[in-house]
Amino acid sequence: MSDPYETTEQHLERILRRALNSFDLPDSTVERLGTALAHSSSLHSSHHSPALHRETYRHTYLLADGTPLALWELVHCGPRQAAAPRGPGHGAEPGPLQHELYDDEADAHVAAARLTGGFCDGPVFGHDGPQADLEIIDALMAAPPAPLPRMYAPDNxxxxxxxxxxxxxxxxxxxxxxxxxxxxxxxxxxxxxxxxxxxxxxxxxxxxxxxxxxxxxxxxxxxxxxxxxxxxxxxxxxxxxxxxxxxxxxxxxxxxxxx
Structure with missing residues (x-):
């Protein structure tokens, strides 16, 4: 999910642009994200079955005031409707990916449950909470992304x-x-x-x-x-x-x- 050559600003623009519900994010959240200095993305949970492929990603941002802010991205797709019957042994191909963004973990869980029909949507590994936020921030500060090439501008x-x-x-x-x-x-x-x-x-x-x-x-x-x-x-x-x-x-x- 993360591109080491992508700036935090470019990363934010990309995930906001592709989300179907980005307009539902509170204005205060979007304004705070405008001060993000660094980011980290990780897989939080996943569900894969013939009827549904669904993954939840956690994007954590380090803001200019030193605090973290997390967005939860739900990525899912169902089987594509085939134009003609397929032969034996061929399953339905996955449909197009859809992206949803939430600034509250509980809302992301509800959205994931809506797709899978249940609330068994625990993290793939580790534990979340304030301590996880601190660990992510420590990692962001200790290992900054690779710098982009300088773009010099001749301007006095x-x-x-x-x-x-x-x-x-x-x-x-x-x-x-x-x-x-x-x-x-x-x-x-x-x-x-x-x-x-x-x-x-x-x-x-x-x-x-x-x-x-x-x-x-x-x-x-x-x-x-x-x-x-x-x-x-x-x-x-x-x-x-x-x-x-x-x-x-x-x-x-x-x-x-x-x-």
């Missing part, structure tokens, strides 16, 4: 680099040498690497890490790593820029041990 990239460096408030960021190097930037690509809401000194604070990748005139590449956060004494928005990812993540860790 040297000026973009100057603006990123100018808004940085930290004193230990890239120096004049980096600024001179980036004058030769003619294309760039921006990627959100990380996003999380957490508690800092008893207050809510948000952290976001961006990579600004630049393609230079000589064909080489270089990046600026931008940390945006609200872990300031007055809760105001602050921007810091670093020359490598390790330094940027170290800066976030120094603000809070949670992120």
């Amino acid at each position: 990239s040297a000026d973009h680099a100057r603006r990123v460096l100018r808004r940085a408030e930290n004193r230990n960021g890239p120096g004049e040498e980096t600024a001179l190097l980036l004058r030769a930037a003619f294309a760039h690509h921006i990627t959100q690497i990380f996003g999380r809401q957490c508690q800092v000194d008893g207050r809510d604070a948000g952290f976001t890490l961006y990579e600004h990748a630049f393609l230079l005139l000589d064909g080489s590449e270089t990046s600026l790593w931008e940390v945006e956060h609200t872990a300031t004494p007055d809760g105001r928005h602050m921007c810091e820029v670093y020359g490598d990812e390790e330094a940027a993540r170290g800066a976030m860790e120094s603000r809070t041990r949670i992120c």
Whole structure:
């Protein structure tokens, strides 16, 4: 069900587009899914018989606020109606797949029971619940999907680099040498690497890490790593820029041990 080269946004668009009942999902659920940073899909249960093929998948999303959200996808098909009698030994071919989406596990079970005529629809393996959500999130954070190739866009990239460096408030960021190097930037690509809401000194604070990748005139590449956060004494928005990812993540860790 999962494509390692498919972004979370592409995955969401695909399963919402193919679901027959996606319009029934609450607007609040769809809005929250718009902040998804990573996803994981797994087979939850299945039923196969001559009359019905039915599988239930669990799609878990890691949202920007650090919480999980699960969608339950019911995939099923019955036998296709044959145009002419088939010979002995030939069963009916399966019909077209149909997809349904639910944001509540109980609703997915009811829908599955409607197809199979009973409520014996337990998981194929393991146990579900809050602990399963935490385990899935740990896996998502520990094993990010393979990155997609960068798609550089020539769009005043040297000026973009100057603006990123100018808004940085930290004193230990890239120096004049980096600024001179980036004058030769003619294309760039921006990627959100990380996003999380957490508690800092008893207050809510948000952290976001961006990579600004630049393609230079000589064909080489270089990046600026931008940390945006609200872990300031007055809760105001602050921007810091670093020359490598390790330094940027170290800066976030120094603000809070949670992120």
